[in-house]
Amino acid sequence: MNIYLVGGAVRDRLLGKPVHERDYVVVGATPQQMLALGYRQVGKDFPVFLHPQTQAEYALARTERKTGQGYTGFAIAADPSVTLEQDLMRRDLTINAIAQSDSGELIDPYHGRADLQQRLLRHVSPAFVEDPLRVLRVARFAARFAADGFTVAPETMELMRTIADQGELATLSAERVWRETEKALSSATPAVFWQVLSDAHALTPWFSELQPASIIKLTRHYLSQLDTPDPLIAFCLSLYPLTPERAQQLCERLKVPNSYRQLALKLCRAQLSASSTWNADAAFAYMGQFDLWRQPEQLTNLLKVWQCVEIKEPVLAAFQRSFEAAQKLSAAAVIEAAKAEGQALQGPQIGTALQSARHAKVINEWQLASG
Template identity: 45%
Template structure:
């Protein structure tokens, strides 16, 4: 029985990146032997065990054989005679098909190290085409390692296109697509995930609401990049610079779905796209079974990002009403996330990447002023019900108006220095 460190731990160590978790392959063992050593079984489809002390995963070496369409149609064979090379051959990418023995020596039968040095995401074998999840994984690795210069190998991209054409991605269940999406949104360069999917044709099948944005023009004076799909990915890039939160990044990416529904005769204008995109967003979230908090923030950004951009032009009453619609006048609100997503939209345009966004500070200032108003004095006046609500709104408007009023310089301010 021999144990080998495999996969991401080997890959990331060679890249001089932090190793987050370690996975092991055991060659020459049976499940009974693992149990006798105190390992706890956790695998349902194939033999995987947790180490009794470290709780790291130890999987028996195995092979897989495709028996049906989709990513669940496999027969797994795990037995003592399965070799390490056979186990590594079933993996997705060469950079994930390396191992280390007990002495720390690298075992690299499929050229993973050379691909790591060349920055290539290349499939190990034609067995790659048997599992459509691997399309999502390759796109996710593109998002993770783009800043290191990694690209999808041309032969792998060709294989991914053939898989899409064969309908393999249509077999992916929504829960798996959503899980990979959230992971991709959490990567350093999440826009590369969608670029990789679009390059192989999978974006149209998995995220048609996003795919239809490409080729749709916008007014060049406001959007020098012109193409709405390009703008969406630029916005996601800016969101990734502003926050690590995948919810915020998701909301920023989805904010302009309505532009993909504008009739061509109205291009490049997209009047009303904030509202027209809501059904598309709901359809996407329903299909992928997105959590409610993701959908809620995305709806807010889609519906009100135009209001946010015009914040300096809005009256105090409009600002208060906007804060109310955003549910921003209570504790534990997500106004900060909404504002960062809107800032990402403003900066996600060619040439606007480093522009300041004073609207964010203005709205936060208005929020503080509105939340400073309490109901106690109004209740003490005997107000209740609808009358109390109207009086509270007026008091908040007055507070916001005072907070945002231009400051009059004092005599001291005007005196010569």
């Protein structure tokens, strides 16, 4: 039995980046041997085990043979005769197909280190075309490593186009597509994800509504405006140019979680920009439109999106100041104020009075913020 560190941990160490997760491949072992050593099996489709102390993943070396359409159409063979080189051959990119032994020796049969130096995302073998999910994975890696100068190798881009043109992307599940998309949106350059998919003819069928040129324009200030990448903000900016109907179609098709969908659709309906009306009355209307009175935690996200679409800082500061001041008003305070004037508010009157008080507060604070 021989154990090797593989995949992203080796790649990131060679790039001088922090290593967050370690995955291992085990050559020359059986499931029974792993269980006898105290490992816990978790893989359903192929033998993956968790280390009894570290909980790191240890997978038996395996080969894959295409048996049907889509990313699930594979026959898995995992037995002690499978070599390390055979296991590495089934991986997507050469930079992910480097292994490291216990002694620190690097095993690199597919020249991943050379591609790391040349900053190329290159497929390992022609079997790349057998798994359509790899189109999304390569686009995600392109977004993740764009700042390091990585690009997709031309021959790999051709294979990605072949997959897309043959309609293989339609065999993917919405859940898998969204999972890769969310990871890409968490990168520092999410627009690269959309551009690579566009270059690969791969926006259809999952993202056919999107317009990469508009997204790139919207996100050109993304890095400078946000301290850390934010997938929610990146998603909202990606959908920002769309009509509400087209944005809704995309969200339904991808089964986008409500935590992303709700804000993105509200922004599409509002279509606010630097040229929109920005005064106290308009700001109060926007606060209601975005349901900030019930979801005040969304204020931060709204301000981030508006900052990225170049709405001026004084406007954003006035909006934030006005909302935060008006939010402090309570129904109890409004009732007491009415009592002092000899009025007894009941039922819907309380809500109406509270909104009137908030409106007045927004007007007052907006004027103060505007000098």
